[in-house]
Amino acid sequence: MRPLDCAGTRDDIDAYAIGALDAEEARALEGHMAACATCARLVEEARAEATLALSLSAPAASSSPALKARVMASAAVLRELPVPRTRQARWWYAGAAGLVAAIASVSAWAIFTQVRVDRLDRRNAALRLDATAQSRELAAVRGDLQRAADLSAGLASTVATQNQIVDLMTEPDVRRTPLQGTAAAPAANGHYVWSPARDAGALVAAGLPQLATGEVYEMWVVYADKRWTSAGTFSPDASGTARLIVRGAPNDEAPGVLPSWFCVTLQAAGASGRSAGTMVLRSPTQ
């Protein structure tokens, strides 16, 4: 699409203000707004006025006292959590907080172990005691240190993934699509959280059957025209839980075109990219 000028922008202002431009048109207008302060101001004014006026045109309705009680009770609980997150993100946050605590513990263990290594090194040099036994102990402690480092790195990676999901869930346009296990994996369940604006998504699944050697799970985004697009492969942990961050997600490949549904298949590792595996998770049929 060619860049918009001021006249073209002003033709589209009202449609933009009420959210009626498709993604490509909106991007073109926003591109012009970034370069033209006058048009940017006009667009913001039109959007504010349209939002207020059209919202006020909705028939007035009263919310129930029960809703207020629910909201206030939730707010009171959420106030006790140290980092602000949305309601949907609360359990993610709680999980992330637990992992942070675990990392702190592992880090303390690593420091303690390093102190032991240093102490043993000094003893080894100064006393020249039983070199063979001392070396074995030193090697064992170094092994402890390496395992601590590996565990710490693994937990840090999990926390980073959790944080990416939490960030995604606080996007204004976030969508949550539930996924249900098929007959091939009746205990499986999950959600796909995705944001067209961020061009990103996150799959969170639980209850997945363990993989055999040479197998992977693959996530698919399916469009109304039956086009299947792979969103990546993954393996669950020992408990059957898996998380997959999808960057450059095929959420919005063409303006106004959104995925129809999502699914996860069991694939032979060499067959990923071809939608031929056994389906284990899927979003509800349209």
Add this chain to the structure above:
Amino acid sequence: MDRLTGRDLGAFEALYDRYADLVFSVALRVVSDAHVAEDVTQDVFLRVWRRPEHYDVRRGKFVTWLLSVTRNRSIDERRGYSRRLRHEAMPAGEEEGDTLPTTDRTDDPAQMTVLSDERTAVRRAMELLPPEQRLAIQLAYFGGLTQQEVANKLGQPLGTVKTRIRLGMQKMRGALEDQRRGGPER
């Protein structure tokens, strides 16, 4: 907003009392289901409570931002898979409000917000629009449809829909300005 940032529950309750019905009304208009509209309302207010810093005072009035969040959240809910077919059978804008489970609160003036006068003015302005312009605007705003999608739904050329939206919005703005100046309605 400063009191919200300071985790003042009393301030949050005051804000809820002031805007809850407005947020609920917009959500109900979009999703056409009181239970879903309550869920949307709860999400919107808890989002404000947990992340008050998301509102940037430089971007305009708080109420405008709140309504924008409400509309976007409601549209997302409307597009939910479990409700998609039902809504496609009865899209927003075609109900014209008369089938919605609404309660006008003109019998309870003590609880009317400061926005009630503006609501009356907006309704008058909307009534002045030709029905085809009003419908195109409502399908876009409350139905979350693009101009092309509105054109497809109405079986009209895209250019016609663009013109209806542009003229409708201009006419509504003009009518609101007339009312603010105390001038005659067109």
